[in-house]
Amino acid sequence: MLALVSNFDARSQAMSPTTPTVFIVDDDASVRESLDALVQYAGWRCETFETAREFLLTPSASGPSCLLLDVGLPDLNGLELQERIGSDRSDMPIIFITGNCDIPVTVKAMKAGAIEFLVKPLSKEALLVAMRNAIARSAAQRDLNAAEAALRARYASLTSREREVMKLVTAGMLNKQVGGELGITEITVKAHRGRVMQKMQARSLADLVKMTWGLNLAPAERQGCHEQEE
Known part of the structure; x- marks a missing residue:
């Protein structure tokens, strides 16, 4: 996967402001690097973070987006971050990734709106499918939000x-x-x-x-x- 990185510069330069963005929050540097390579190979913009607090400091994407979120983070854990951003970034679906299949945690994450829960080692094919679905859902939600905003502006x-x-x-x-x-x-x-x-x-x-x-x-x-x- 890392051999693909040399082809990314030209791809990145061609990206528009509305190119989908995949945010990655994982404290494992090797996981972030591998996921970054996969995301860029798929043609999307990628932003990686080691901690939840770092992610909270970044602005929302200008186009469709999704979040690949590790459950076991060193500061705020994945579930706490999900709760923190739930209403503020409703157009950014969350895909949880974890090293352990914890059923109660999985259930809690899905009930809170996560669209996928994947266990490491991660399957490239499963990740790509999950990210495509998440980005499609994000685009649909952004369209809905824009329509609602336009309606409220007309009413105002x-x-x-x-x-x-x-x-x-x-x-x-x-x-x-x-x-x-x-x-x-x-x-x-x-x-x-x-x-x-x-x-x-x-x-x-x-x-x-x-x-x-x-x-x-x-x-x-x-x-x-x-x-x-x-």
């Missing part, structure tokens, strides 16, 4: 009145009912509603309703949607 662009109108029309109220609820005319409701549809980039009322679900704004019960009033 609404005025307070437009948000009130959006809430009521997606709850199933007719324009006339919304006007009565807010103390404004039906024509004014229609104007606000049109701006809401435009700003939210909604193609239909059903589309707008789905957006309220994505924003966690949907009421517990709905009276139905009245497409005829669009």
